[in-house]
Amino acid sequence: MIKFFKYSFILSAFLIFSGCASTQEELTSIIQSNAATLITKDQKRLQELLVKFKKKLDIRNPSAYSKNDERRIYTLIKNTNANFLLKYKGKILEDYKEYLQIAFSKDKIENRNDYLVLAIYYMISNAFDFKVAHKLTAMQFEKEKLNKLYKNLQIIRWKIKVDRDINGEYLFLTWQNNWQIELEHRLKKNSNLSYEEIKHLWHIENSKETLLDHSNFSFEVMLTQMIDSVENSLKALGEEPKDLSISALKIFIFL
Numbered sequence: 001m002i003k004f005f006k007y008s009f010i011l012s013a014f015l016i017f018s019g020c021a022s023t024q025e026e027l028t029s030i031i032q033s034n035a036a037t038l039i040t041k042d043q044k045r046l047q048e049l050l051v052k053f054k055k056k057l058d059i060r061n062p063s064a065y066s067k068n069d070e071r072r073i074y075t076l077i078k079n080t081n082a083n084f085l086l087k088y089k090g091k092i093l094e095d096y097k098e099y100l101q102i103a104f105s106k107d108k109i110e111n112r113n114d115y116l117v118l119a120i121y122y123m124i125s126n127a128f129d130f131k132v133a134h135k136l137t138a139m140q141f142e143k144e145k146l147n148k149l150y151k152n153l154q155i156i157r158w159k160i161k162v163d164r165d166i167n168g169e170y171l172f173l174t175w176q177n178n179w180q181i182e183l184e185h186r187l188k189k190n191s192n193l194s195y196e197e198i199k200h201l202w203h204i205e206n207s208k209e210t211l212l213d214h215s216n217f218s219f220e221v222m223l224t225q226m227i228d229s230v231e232n233s234l235k236a237l238g239e240e241p242k243d244l245s246i247s248a249l250k251i252f253i254f255l
Helices: 002-020 024-031 034-060 070-078 096-103 112-128 143-162 178-189 195-199 218-236 246-251
Strands: none
Touching: 034 070, 034 112, 034 218, 070 112, 096 112, 112 143, 112 218, 143 218, 143 246
């Protein structure tokens, strides 16, 4: 009799919660463990940051993304059950490592931004296992995958600042001021520019920028916030992730 009342109470409580929760997502949040709830919040935070990252990357590199695919990529980032894959040389890319390889290739790559954004998205999808829609306990998240994401984001944060193509041009414009890029191009032709010539750089002369302007650290900040979110998830699983040193970043390959 006691068991009957016990199970009746559990069933009644579940039905009440089900009635109050208007969506499956809300119901999941009610019965999730605290650690699983924290990790799910980190995942959503990563998706939000990736939306901001794409917007800023496309503004800074306006000729390096597809306007035709723009809406579909944003839809993908904001969801966990959408699917959108790019092709490269006729091959459909399904693995995030393939996207990373193309995004950081030294060859001329059309729509390079899109490959990087999708690489990060599918890294997040793999680490948080988007295929399993509703996770109730932290044990459903894999530490190894999250550790890979933690390290890969650190590598991206480094490479996006320093990597160049076969012509010596930056793969992505992020931290650089426009006058710095212009100056670098001028110095390739004449290494003995005077201060007067520097003052006549187009972005300086037309008051678009000044020589005292700070470099743009917003990309590094966003990637650091992504890394911090993954770190929070790992700590919720009892892990203490390790940062890669500068020397390791220079030689480390994507996991």
